[in-house]
Amino acid sequence: MAGAPRSLAVLGGSPAFATELPVGQMYFPPWEAYEEAFRALFDREYYTNHGPMAREAEARLAEVLDVEHALCVTNATIGLMMAAKALDLRGRVITPAFTFVATAQALTWAGLEPVFCDVSRTTHQMTPDLVAPLLDDSITAIHPVNLWGGTCGPSALEALARAGGVHLYFDSAQAFGCRTEGRPVGSFGALEVFSFHATKILGTGEGACITTNDGDLAERLRNIRSSYDIRSRVAVPVTTNGRFSEAQAVLCLLSLDEYEGRRRHNISIRDVYRAGLADVPGIDWCEPSGVETSNEQYAVCEVHAEVFAISRNVLLQSLKAEGVNVRRYFYPGVHRVPPYTDGGEAPSLPNTDHLCDTVLQLPLGALVTPRDADRIVELINEIHAGAEAIAHRLRS
Numbered sequence: 001m002a003g004a005p006r007s008l009a010v011l012g013g014s015p016a017f018a019t020e021l022p023v024g025q026m027y028f029p030p031w032e033a034y035e036e037a038f039r040a041l042f043d044r045e046y047y048t049n050h051g052p053m054a055r056e057a058e059a060r061l062a063e064v065l066d067v068e069h070a071l072c073v074t075n076a077t078i079g080l081m082m083a084a085k086a087l088d089l090r091g092r093v094i095t096p097a098f099t100f101v102a103t104a105q106a107l108t109w110a111g112l113e114p115v116f117c118d119v120s121r122t123t124h125q126m127t128p129d130l131v132a133p134l135l136d137d138s139i140t141a142i143h144p145v146n147l148w149g150g151t152c153g154p155s156a157l158e159a160l161a162r163a164g165g166v167h168l169y170f171d172s173a174q175a176f177g178c179r180t181e182g183r184p185v186g187s188f189g190a191l192e193v194f195s196f197h198a199t200k201i202l203g204t205g206e207g208a209c210i211t212t213n214d215g216d217l218a219e220r221l222r223n224i225r226s227s228y229d230i231r232s233r234v235a236v237p238v239t240t241n242g243r244f245s246e247a248q249a250v251l252c253l254l255s256l257d258e259y260e261g262r263r264r265h266n267i268s269i270r271d272v273y274r275a276g277l278a279d280v281p282g283i284d285w286c287e288p289s290g291v292e293t294s295n296e297q298y299a300v301c302e303v304h305a306e307v308f309a310i311s312r313n314v315l316l317q318s319l320k321a322e323g324v325n326v327r328r329y330f331y332p333g334v335h336r337v338p339p340y341t342d343g344g345e346a347p348s349l350p351n352t353d354h355l356c357d358t359v360l361q362l363p364l365g366a367l368v369t370p371r372d373a374d375r376i377v378e379l380i381n382e383i384h385a386g387a388e389a390i391a392h393r394l395r396s
């Protein structure tokens, strides 16, 4: 073997990684802790309907996020649907298209029409400058996304929403544990929704929470969720089953204990990528924007084909062949998928389109080590060096 260069998998060699490395976090508690907590759950014979673990999880989350009310729900998509109903929104809502499709789908479920807003080319976030021209009488709310373990600078958007007399609530699915403007993300706008999906840093398999300092709004959300803990019945347009099971709550409490360790593990991986990719021409490493502390949940880069000599899609294909399960978050843009393409032309969102063509997510989380990250950097360099051979191979 010595001296003979290994052939890239995309050129017919064997994959660098025998087991695929995922982009999602996949953090779960050690089996022993999990077993003990679940034994107690079975001993109590209390499985759902806002049980003792769900109540404890909500109390812990409210404390950690420094907010009056944290309501746990089944998942963030349901949480976003419930949020739109609790705010009793009607009409059109300004939201980015550079996001996970659930942001817009939840609006559609709630009978609202998304008005897609472009994002900053540098931070990837929605900005007041981009939102302002879209504000008119038909707009009922602004619904930004706090992306990549960063934020869109919530207080500037709060000022814009106040001036425009419209509601503001955040999709903070990716922002659990982030801090900005001197406090945790969780108490900006009317409410915020966090996801605890297995791909997020605080994972309960499926799960989420909605946070707010507005007591009336919290009461409406509880009523919509059907938690059976309603103290005063408040009028809501519709209800659903958005309950958080005791099993989810147990995982949530264990995840909260482990959160800082997970964040540090992600930092150790991100440090390798940042240093290693700094010298690779055409690969731009992206730092989370608008935060004092990030949850370090993502490893994001942009691939500029003119300089890297290979397109983002070919790099993706080449890395996947090596067992590196990189992802195009988000591709295609939400404005280019049904039902949002039904009405004819997609809106002009040049930065969103550019990012959909250049952004690549690299693996991190529980199943990835700093050594793996080092090997991935090496592979990216090897793929860059092999650009001509790869282009030739893919043509034939």
Ligand SMILES: *Cc1c(COP(=O)(O)O)cnc(C)c1O
Binding pocket: 075, 076, 077, 078, 099, 100, 102, 103, 145, 171, 173, 174, 195, 196, 197, 207, 208
């Ligand atoms: C993960 C995610 C969601 C959906 O969360 P679920 O809990 O899986 O429903 C929504 N919006 C964004 C921005 C996300 O990253």
